[in-house]
Amino acid sequence: MNSGSRSLFWHSDGRRLSGFTTLLLLSPFFAIIAFVFVYPIGQLLYISFFEPRPTLDNYARVVTNPVYARVLVRTVWTAVLVTGLCVVLGFPVAYYMSRARGAVAALVGVCVILPLWSSVLVRTAAWSFLFQREGLVNSGLMAVGLTSEPLKLLYTQSAVVIAMAHVLLPFMILPIYGALRSIPNDYMRAAAVLGATRFRTFIEVILPLSLPGIASGSLLVFLTALGFFITPALLGSPQELMIATLVSQQIREVLDWPFASALVGVLTLFVTLLALIFSKTLRFDRLMGAQQ
Structure with a gap:
């Protein structure tokens, strides 16, 4: 050469x-x-x-029609609830994974990653069996005396949020785990030497340094939840319609491709703006959990 x-x-x-x-x-x-x-x-x-x-009539329908405006707001609100639930459930798991060693760490890691190997449809169908009137959840609540009759759990927003959080939880755990693993143990030892309790060390050292992982996990979960289709379609009701289901209806049933395309355009614009805001707030390497 x-x-x-x-x-x-x-x-x-x-x-x-x-x-x-x-x-x-x-x-x-x-x-x-x-x-x-x-x-x-x-x-x-x-x-x-x-x-x-x-x-621009198609976009005007999205903004001015209260029915479609409520669908957009409901979609964003559901994504916010799913993201918050994933943070609450995922941080303790990620923290335990970052501190575990040996076989225990491997076991927890497998439990986190294993759901990704199964279909979203299968996991959603499992939740539909759990939430039905004679399902395991209602049977358990009645067995311990918390309820006297079956609750309406299926075809509600709560069912959609819980099932979506279960599907998206690994996308929250793994970025937080990466951020926590990159924190040097010397920081915790230095805080202990200076007289900080474990709780204060967590609040003032661990939590701030894990924020890039929380931010990246929240971004992944939130953006994915915005376009979720299978879980809301199977577990939600027509009153709990989300934008992906609405797009599907406009294409398959109404055959209104221009309006469905406008819905996709609005969602794409919102996602792009949100991604730009995050990219300006945090550098990409920090967003992925890397430490300087």
């Missing part, structure tokens, strides 16, 4: 790839993203603005 070819593919120090080589290696990834994401979204946005003629 001559020096000209070497300078094309390698950095001047001879140990790092050049920008051209990096771009060449990443080109298949960019091609896939363009094919399966950018092009379909672009087509939907085009339909929303130019079908059957150039107009």
